[in-house]
Amino acid sequence: MDSIANMIIGIKNAGNAGKEFVVLPYSKLKEAIANVLLKEAYVKSVSKKKRLNNKILEVGILYEDDVPKIQGxxxxxxxxxxxxxxxxxxxxxxxxxxxxxxxxxxxxxxxxxxxxxxxxxxxxxxxx
The missing domain is CATH 3.30.1490.10 (Dna Ligase; domain 1)
Structure with a gap:
C-alpha cells in the first residue's frame, strides 16, 4: 500500500474507531493533502510535530453528532x-x-x- 492510501485509510479508520486524532509519518505531500481536508472540513486539525528524530503529522478527526465526517x-x-x-x-x-x-x-x-x-x-x- 502506498503512503497516500495508508494516510486516508488511517484517518477513516481512526474516525470509525472513535479516536480523537491519528498520528502519521510526515511528508510534504501528506501535509498538503491534510491541509486541503482541513479547508474542506473533513478533519478538525492538522499539526506537524517532532518525535525523537522523526517528524510526524497529527490529524484531528472531525465528528458530527458522534459520527465521523469521513464516511468513505x-x-x-x-x-x-x-x-x-x-x-x-x-x-x-x-x-x-x-x-x-x-x-x-x-x-x-x-x-x-x-x-x-x-x-x-x-x-x-x-x-x-
Whole structure:
C-alpha cells in the first residue's frame, strides 16, 4: 500500500474507531493533502510535530453528532495505474457532497478548485 492510501485509510479508520486524532509519518505531500481536508472540513486539525528524530503529522478527526465526517474514501491513482483528468472533464462527485482530490501543477486541489482554476492533474482519491 502506498503512503497516500495508508494516510486516508488511517484517518477513516481512526474516525470509525472513535479516536480523537491519528498520528502519521510526515511528508510534504501528506501535509498538503491534510491541509486541503482541513479547508474542506473533513478533519478538525492538522499539526506537524517532532518525535525523537522523526517528524510526524497529527490529524484531528472531525465528528458530527458522534459520527465521523469521513464516511468513505477511494484511492484512484496508484503506482501501477496513474489516472489523470483534464479540467473540462471534472464532474461533481456524489451530487456535490463528495470531493475528488487532485495533484496539479498548482498544488493539491479539490475538483471544484481545479475546475475554477482551469487546471487538470492526477486524481489521487475520492472522499465523502
Amino acid at each position: 474514501v477511494q484511492r484512484i491513482s496508484k503506482f501501477s495505474k496513474r489516472v489523470y483528468q483534464k479540467s473540462g472533464l471534472l464532474k461533481p462527485f456524489k451530487s456535490g457532497y463528495g470531493k475528488v482530490i487532485l495533484s496539479t501543477n498548482k498544488g493539491i486541489l479539490t475538483d471544484r478548485q481545479a475546475a475554477k482554476e482551469k487546471v487538470g492533474g492526477e486524481v489521487l482519491f475520492k472522499i465523502w
